[in-house]
Amino acid sequence: MDSASSPIPTSGALAAAPGRSWAARLGSLTAAVLLVLTIPVVYLFVDLLVWRGTIPEYTDLPAARQKEFKAEWERSLGARDEIKSSHAKVRPTDAEAKTEDVQHWQWRWQAVTYQMLTERVGPEAADAYLQLPENGGTATPTGQRLGVLSLMARERPHWTISLLGPFARSAGWSWRPDAESGTNTPYLAGLFVILFLLTATQIVLLFAASHWAASAGLAAVVRMRRSIYGHANRLNQVVVRRHTMKEVATLFTAKLETMADGLRASVLHSWRLPTVIVLALLMLVSVNTGVALTFLFLAAVVWFAVGQFAAYFSRDGRIASRRAEARLSQMKESVSILQLVKCYLMEGFNQNRVERQLTDYSRAEWRRLRGESLSRPAVIAAAILAGVGVLYLAGRAVLLGEMSVAGLAAKIFAIGILLWAVSVWVGSRIRIRRAAEAEAEVTEFLQRRADTGQTIDAEFLQPMEKRMELVELSMREPGSGRMLLENVSLAIPAGSRVAIVASDPEESLTLAFLMTRFLDPTGGEVRIDGKNTRWVTHESLRTQVAMVLQQNLIFSDTVANNIGCGDGGYTLPQIIEAGKMAHAHQFVQRLPYGYESLIGDGGLSLRAGEKLRIALARAVLRDPSVLIVEEPELPMDEDSRALLDDAYERIAAGHTQVFLSRRQSVLRRADRVVVLHKGKVAAAGTHEDLLKTNDLYRHLLFKEITVPSAA
Structure with a gap:
């Protein structure tokens, strides 16, 4: 949308298609002029019928x-x-x-x-x-x-x-x-030809303008989507904060659709509707100035009075609606505590509470319904009364010879066009305002600075041979400032298997994000074979440290692309071998098209264990030095657990494994279990030792110990 003529500060959103934008504006403007020109044609037509x-x-x-x-x-x-x-x-x-x-x-x-x-x-x-x-x-x-x-x-x-x-x-x-x-049949036929040509030309122009506006809006939205996606790739907080991922998804879809709608409304209506309104008013005044001014005065009075009336009831209705919702919530609670009521013989007390809540709810709901039932009829009644008044004055002017019947017909037609234009204009302003709000959110997102930049002289990280060291790591949650980790130190030898159990899952995830440098710590550092990960390239670090997270196990595509990620450097035999290592090959072979079967939201549905094995095959294919696996909190069936445990054993050789899990079999096989509590290392040792010596560890694993089937 062109900043010079649009109320939306689009930051050059339509720079990709300025020609289409201007063509749409000019087309809609011409259509507006042609629409108003139909008023005098109607005037001539009615005059011919009356006077012949x-x-x-x-x-x-x-x-x-x-x-x-x-x-x-x-x-x-x-x-x-x-x-x-x-x-x-x-x-x-x-x-x-x-x-x-x-x-x-x-x-x-x-x-x-x-x-x-x-x-x-x-x-x-x-x-x-x-x-x-x-x-x-x-x-x-x-x-x-x-x-x-x-x-x-x-x-x-x-x-x-x-x-x-x-x-x-x-x-x-x-x-x-x-x-x-x-x-005068030739005259009548000529008027119809003119009216037909005006209407047909309007239709063609509006169709072309709509096409150009949609094309310009689509080009702008596609461009903005590319910008959002590219910037999201540079912001690691998008990866680590789930609400930020939802925010990006909302910006990428709903907000940009709102922007596109506002862009189309601005291009099509910002010139057209004001032109229609001005020209229709001129037509009204030219037919009969007195009646036209009376109509405008009554319209202004109705607009102001009804607007104030509707605003009052709307405000009162919102207050009443919130109060009614609060009472409904209380009544829901009163119903949900029936077990407590029966246990403690509270029937009378709770009945009185419900009665009070019902009374308050009825009053609040009545206020809301009263506003809804009165405001709309009041608007309609005021508009009808104003219309009747204008019609009376116009009829009187006709009877007194101050205005012709044709003039009355043209005036009614012009008023209809005027009311339509004002109605559409108000709606378009609402759409444009929403688009401006959406664009402000998009612009704010695009102006965020990348949080983990790569230095110009970053080194290439070789496969880990000795150990990964977490040295006095401290981390505050991006955005909220909440302390997630505080002075955490940990050494993970190459080829070892470490499990991390945290009282707050965000703490263990944050530790994983620091290992892969999706986040930079607010204090301390991560070293691999003595190299600070801040000074190595992102690509080499994430080649050597792979993650399997529950949030994005698979995506909508073929199994082969889910494992190979569309990288042509991996052949199908390599992908199949990775699937075999992760115990995914067997169930993939049963799919209709094997590794070419579509899975995800747009394809076949997989069970939780199958999704995890696909994700594990994806990581195995890249042969990382360190593999970080977040296991699902929901229970898996016995076969899935057994297949996963065997897959972990298969890929253990030559790989360092870090598990974010509370599953008993994983913890038993771990060389070391680290317990995080309130951002600090509360305990570390083998599973058996921690069970004997650490109350917190036993508490965190209580469900797994008492209900083995949930593992």
């Missing part, structure tokens, strides 16, 4: 128009002299006559009309109105139906005649009657 192309006599004019003509005649001495000298055959008239004789005014009306038609349309049009005698006498109207000339004669003082004159002069079909029927 007949130019009225003076006596047929409304009293207000007769009075207006007389005043005009008295003011225009020069015009009367010109009429007398130029149209002597039209018996009007003594220029200075003051008579009030109706016949004299009839002649004057004919003379003025004849002169106007001659000047603005041509002699042929004037002669079609009056038949002039060759040898003196009085001119007589031909009685022909002359289409638009009827309107020109009746509305001669109005400024619109200056527009109708060129139209009638260039479009003879607009006033020449049909030769056979004598009616």
